Amino acid sequence: MTTHTELASRAAAFAALHTPAAPLALANVWDVAGARLVEAAGAAAVATTSAGVAWSLGSPDGDALARDRALDLVARVAAAVSVPVTADIEGGFGADAAAVGETVGGVLAAGAVGINIEDGHRAPAEHAERLAAARAAADSVGVPLYVNARIDTFLFGLGDPATRLDETLARAAAYLRAGASGIFVPGVVDPATVAELARGIDGPLNVLVGPGAPSVAEFGALGAARVSLGSLVAEAAYAVVRRAAEELLATGTYGSLRAALPYGELNALLKG
Numbered sequence: 699m700t701t702h703t704e705l706a707s708r709a710a711a712f713a714a715l716h717t718p719a720a721p722l723a724l725a726n727v728w729d730v731a732g733a734r735l736v737e738a739a740g741a742a743a744v745a746t747t748s749a750g751v752a753w754s755l756g757s758p759d760g761d762a763l764a765r766d767r768a769l770d771l772v773a774r775v776a777a778a779v780s781v782p783v784t785a786d787i788e789g790g791f792g793a794d795a796a797a798v799g800e801t802v803g804g805v806l807a808a809g810a811v812g813i814n815i816e817d818g819h820r821a822p823a824e825h826a827e828r829l830a831a832a833r834a835a836a837d838s839v840g841v842p843l844y845v846n847a848r849i850d851t852f853l854f855g856l857g858d859p860a861t862r863l864d865e866t867l868a869r870a871a872a873y874l875r876a877g878a879s880g881i882f883v884p885g886v887v888d889p890a891t892v893a894e895l896a897r898g899i900d901g902p903l904n905v906l907v908g909p910g911a912p913s914v915a916e917f918g919a920l921g922a923a924r925v926s927l928g929s930l931v932a933e934a935a936y937a938v939v940r941r942a943a944e945e946l947l948a949t950g951t952y953g954s955l956r957a958a959l960p961y962g963e964l965n966a967l968l969k970g
Contacts, residue, residue, distance in 0.1 A: 700776075700809050702806075702839045702840055702841055703840075705806060705809070705811055705841045706840055706841045706842060708782045708811045709782070709811035709812070709841055709842045709843055709844060710842055711782060712743055712782035712784065712811050712812055713842065713844050713879060715742050715743060715782075715924075716844075716880060716902035716923040716924050717902075717918075717923055718896070718918045718919070718920075718921050718922060718923050719918065720918065721914050721915075721917055721918040721922055721923055721924055721925050722742065722743060722923065722924040722925070723741070723914050723924075723925050724741070724743065724744075724745040724784075724924065724925070724926045724927065725739075725741065725745075725931055726745045726746060726747035726750065726786070726926060726927050726928055726929070726930075726931055726932075727744060727745070727746060727747065727750065727775065727931065728747055728750030728751045728753070728754050728771070728932055729754060729771070729774075729775070730774050730775055730778040730968065731964060731967065731968060733775045733778050733779050733783075734778055734779065734967045734968060735967065737779045737780070737781055738967065741781060742781060742782075743781050743782045743783070743812075744775060744779050744781055744782070744783045744784075745783070745784045745785075745786065745812075745814075745926060746771070746772060746775060746784070746785050746786050747786055747927075747928055747929045747931070747932055748763075748768075748786035748787070748788045748814075748929075749928070749929035749932060749933075750931070750932030751763065751768060751771050751786070752768075753932060753936070754932075755767055755768075755771070759788070759929070760788065760818075761788050761789050761791070763788075763791075764791075765791035765792070765801055765804065766804075768785075768787065768788075768791060769801075769804040769805065769807075769808050770808075772785045772805060772808040772809075772810050773807075773808035773809060776808055776809030776810050777809060782810075782811050782812065783809065783810045783811065783812070784810060784811065784812025784813060784814065784844060784846070785805055785808070785810040785812070785813055785814070786813070786814040787801055787805065787813050787814065787815055788815075788816060789815065789816055789817075789818055789820070789828075790815050790828050790832070792828075794828075795827040795828045795830065795831035796831060798815070798831045798832055798835075799831040799832065799834060799835040800835075801832075802831075802832045802835040802836055802843065803835050803839075805843075806835075806836065806839060806841055806843065811841070811843060811844060812843065812845075812846060812879075813832065813843065813844070813845055813846065814846045814848055814882060815828065815829065815832060815845065815846070815847060815848065816848035816850055817847070817848065817849055817850055817869065817873075818850050818854075819850075819854070819856075822868075822869045822872055822873075823872075825847075825869075825873065826872050826873060826875070826876040827876070829845060829847055829873055829876040829877050829878050830876045830877050832845050832877065833845060833876070833877025833878075834877070842879075843879075844879045844880065845877060845878045845879045845880075846878070846879065846880050846881070846882045846904055846924075847870075847873040847874075847878035847880070847881055847882065848882040848883075848884065849866050849870060849873070849881060849882065849883050850884070850885070851865055851866045851869065851883075851885075852866065852883060852884070852886045852891075853884045853885030853906075854885075855885075863891065863894060863895070863898075866883060866895065867895070867898040867899065870883075870895075870898070870899045870900075870901070871899075871900070874899075874900060874901050878901065879901065879902070880901050880902035880903070880904055880923065880924065881895075881899050881901055881902070881903055881904065882903075882904035882905075882906075882924075882926075883895055883903065883904070883905060884905070884928065885906065886905060886906075887905065887906075887907065887908075887910075887911040887912065889912060889916070889920055892905060892917065892920045892921070892922060893920045893921055895921075896920055896921025896922055897921065902923035902924060903921060903922045903923055903924070904922070904923070904924035904925070904926060905917060905922050905924075905925055905926070906925075906926055906927075906928050907925045907926065907927060908927065908928075908930050938954065938955075941954040942954045942955055
């Protein structure tokens with residue numbers, strides 16, 4: 699079992715990876731095999747995707763998955779890799795701030811040293827309380843958990859577009875005061891807006907990326923310290939499932955699976 703001292707050291711190392719000079723690039727996973735593949739590719743850390751985890755366990759994304767099932771997956775991933783693990787815990791898997799604190803205790807027990815926690819449609823003041831509870835739970839055992847506070851203003855198109863940037867910056871400041879380590883603003887890849895966010899946020903900025911977005915290095919030049927693929931890897935994987943099934947059933951052929959990883963390679967990755 700990982701001690702709190704070991705977790706504290708790993709958490710500090712994970713926090714140090716957040717720098718615009720070389721942004722932390724995260725290809726989010728939802729199982730042990732994916733985590734091993736990402737680590738083998740040379741990743742400095744492994745992140746889970748709440749959507750991928752939920753879908754693989756038969757639940758929709760968005761605070762529907764039971765907390766114990768999510769934490770069990772986090773524990774499996776953390777035990778399978780040697781690099782730091784950060785877990786997407788959706789809104790905190792709890793009805794109130796106290797429950798979020800309990801979730802964080804479970805995250806640490808599972809061996810992860812970072813979390814993503816989203817505000818969604820919650821009032822900013824309520825989310826700040828949840829972030830403070832997360833920070834207090836980690837501080838109580840001496841682990842500088844990396845709390846990545848997700849702001850969904852752009853992702854969900856909240857509020858007036860003319861004041862959305864200012865609202866995002868105001869939330870970011872409140873969340874950092876409450877104990878967040880960094881700020882995650884999905885739904886924005888426009889260079890000018892990303893640069894404004896990086897200038898206006900007094901902490902590491904995380905952006906959600908995908909095809910057509912600037913490169914990791916370009917985001918770093920704009921001031922972003924972390925880039926994530928989020929649920930996109932899981933979405934791409936399930937697209938392969940659908941294409942393979944449709945091709946098999948419609949034409950009786952199998953061409954969509956030509957790029958499959960070799961059985962032996964995957965099997966060897968999970969030995970030992």
